[in-house]
Amino acid sequence: MVVGCGIMGVLSFNFGSGKPPKPPTSEVNRVQEQTSPSHKKSADPLSITDVPLATGDEPIDKLFVQSGCPVCHTIPGIEPAKGREGPKLVLGTNAPLRMADQQYQGTATTIREYIQESILDPGVYVVSGYQDRVMPRWYGKRLNAKALDRMVSYLERITD
């Protein structure tokens, strides 16, 4: 009788887990010390992107000019605003079309909200035919609520 000596052995090829251990995702969290009551800025110079662009009390055309929008946008009724880097701002007409676009992933449901979103978070929806990352992303830091509100109120009324 042949007794199969079935010692197959346990060939345990240990391929390991396949992946090297994850490096600790060190969140570079540059939380600045903002607890100091000192008004001195010498130790921590302001970055240019922190400087407010307007008070919000300027005449509307000045408000747009100071904010730099005319460099890239044509805005009907704002004389110097003849820019062509971005779309002509006729949001009364275009905002509903953007929100209805299948590519639209933002949260706006009104023209007003769409304009706010476009200014504060331009990457949420990039108008077809235009480049992302051209419109600055720092408007939320450099425009106060009043300035933003007045621009939005102006823009929402413009139709093509």
Ligand code: HEC
């Ligand atoms: C350096 C150029 C640049 C500047 C400055 C700029 N934008 Fe834009 N903007 C763009 C471009 C390019 C787009 C289209 C791409 C996109 O949707 O992000 C755009 C898109 C928009 C849209 C969406 C338009 C649409 O038809 O759906 C709005 C609203 C807007 N900008 C408002 C403003 C306002 C208000 C300012 C000033 C506070 C401003 N932008 C400053 C380049 C600029």
